[in-house]
Amino acid sequence: MESPLRLINYQQDADRRWLHDALTKLAQESARSADTHLLKLNFPGFHGIDFYFKDEAAHPSGSLKHRLARSLFLYSLCNGRLRGGQSVVDASSGSTAISEAWFARLLGLSFTAVMPAGTAPGKIRDVQSLGGICDLVDDPAQVHARAAEHATDGACHLDQFGLAERATDWRGNNNIAESIIGQLALEAEPEPAWIVCGAGTGGTSATIGRYLRYRRLHTRLCVAEPVGSAYVRGWRHRDASAVASQPTLIEGIGRPRVEPGFIFDVVDRVSEIPDAASVAAAWLLEDLFGHRYGGSSGTNLVACLQLAASMRARGERGSIVSLLCDRGERYAQTLFDHDWLLAHKLDLAPWDTALRNSLASGCMPTVR
Template sequence: MNDADTRLRSASDAARAWVHEAIERLAREAARSADTHLLALALPGFPGIDFYFKDEAAHPTGSLKHRLARSLYLYALCNGRLREGQDVVDASSGSTAIAEAWFARLLGLRFTAVMPACTAPAKIRAVEALGGTCDLVEDPPSVQARARVHAAYGACHLDQFGLAERATDWRGNNNIAESILGQLAREPHPAPAWIVCGAGTGGTSATIGRYLRYRRLATRLCVAEPAGGAFARGWPGRDPDARASSPTVIEGIGRPRVEPGFLFDVVDEVAEVTDAASIAAMQWLEALFGRRYGGSSGTNLVACLQLACAMRARGERGSIVSLLCDRGDRYAETLFDAEWLAARAIDPRPWHAALRACIEDGRWRKA
């Protein structure tokens, strides 16, 4: 072996050693992080139907996307796409970016989040507080194209929208579906009638839907979607070219287009929820649990109530499980601000009253 070969071998060994150390850091972080709580909720209008909400806001980075960010970094490392000292970039409306910035700091890497300029200010500040840089884009559908520009200059594109459904091991390895079912094992209805989640990247719905089939369970999966979102538009005909019919203020879900991670065939139902209903339900979550959660958690609650009303009408018993996706303090200047809502002609008060009546008597009604 000549000197050039020796130098190449030495550089290769050093690069492999850094990847091994990075993966070990991620493994240690996972070992330090306890599982998130599964909160039980009994509602007076639904005797015989148990509600559970998995509190993903309890993760160190405050959202469900903590799991995804860890998986995306592992996927990039194990596929040879991420090297020592390389910049990292991704397109995100906030929560994924916060988690990715947190893991970038853990690994000693520079991170850039390409975000819509309309992203909640608290999310932008959170990314910057973790050492990340925010590249704000006026046209939300163009964020992925801008992330690819960063990648063309050498950054590792984590690509949550393109890789979310494959980066997570859906067969187990403490994914969210395995965690939910493990926590339900001693409950009266350990195999829920429904699991409800949103579709942002599509990774969570893909993981849950695949896992339910892998475990051969009768549990059905409902995607809770802002009204007119791309998943809702595309799901009936399994249309990969569907586009959203209307924008939404519920960040993280209600994508303008069908993403590569959207697996329509593992979903049994789609519940479309107006923004006003999601915000009213978000406010109800604060009343029910004594802490604030974001708008997508409200979307999930509305879908849970719709499914429970249908179960009650059929005389069915069972359990429904959903997710509390992120911390509500991120939306103090937007979804929780009455003036901000009024400026956008969103009035959640009629829906607040309708949801109160539903919770009390178990009958669905629109505002």
């Protein structure tokens, strides 16, 4: 009969072998995944201002959250939170869940996504097609508590909202900010005037803001958010307890509360964008690129045009960089469905006119 100590050592060796194998798989995946494209556009109304769009929808799991999911798995593995055979859970409105399901399948782990019941059906199908389980919650405010319940039963809670800003290496390791600045190196304006992003967990804005300071760049960071978002209210008053004043139809951003990963002091501006403007801009992106992108990408586009109009009014030149966050096909039954728009009383025509006029004339996109 083997001694207890030998059995313990055997188990520890097996655990370490599984850990090394899991980390190797993540490293191999990273090496296989080419960096996403930085697409450049110029508009007639904004002479001297270059626009760049980082196409994060090109990731294997279809969104910006591919980077975050890889970082969350690495963080959990290297901190001893995740072991072989353990199930994985997280709270997500969709894109993060899809990316986490993708990596869970890569590592041979079961995954449960705790999602608001109103999440776009396309996102739910994507999680399920990757082998994930969707635990749908009627009250979006309860997704965190439900994920915690799964964790008490032994699942590893990846906890994107609690760990995003610390799981991502903001100094480098091909984070999104390092990638953007590297891709701009040979451009006419290698140091952009602005980088624009939304805030879900707050991890992306924290990573970009920190990296800009770390590199001693003059680039400023704008967070583009739906009207009434908790981040808008919280940033203005430096109030971490702020809550949203109204719900939004733009998935992935416009959080009802300020998440722990949102770092106020690395953000230079927060822009409030009406939902109708974001959706109209998402439709416009299809005309500009020939591909559909989600509503948060539209939010980013509107904020870019606002910044560019202000720069033009001041006679400034330079460049603005933003993110194309996820694939628009996920919203075929929502943002890109005419019946859905009608049911939610979204009239896109005034904003479509305003946005196209802004591209042509360089004016501020507004609807009166």
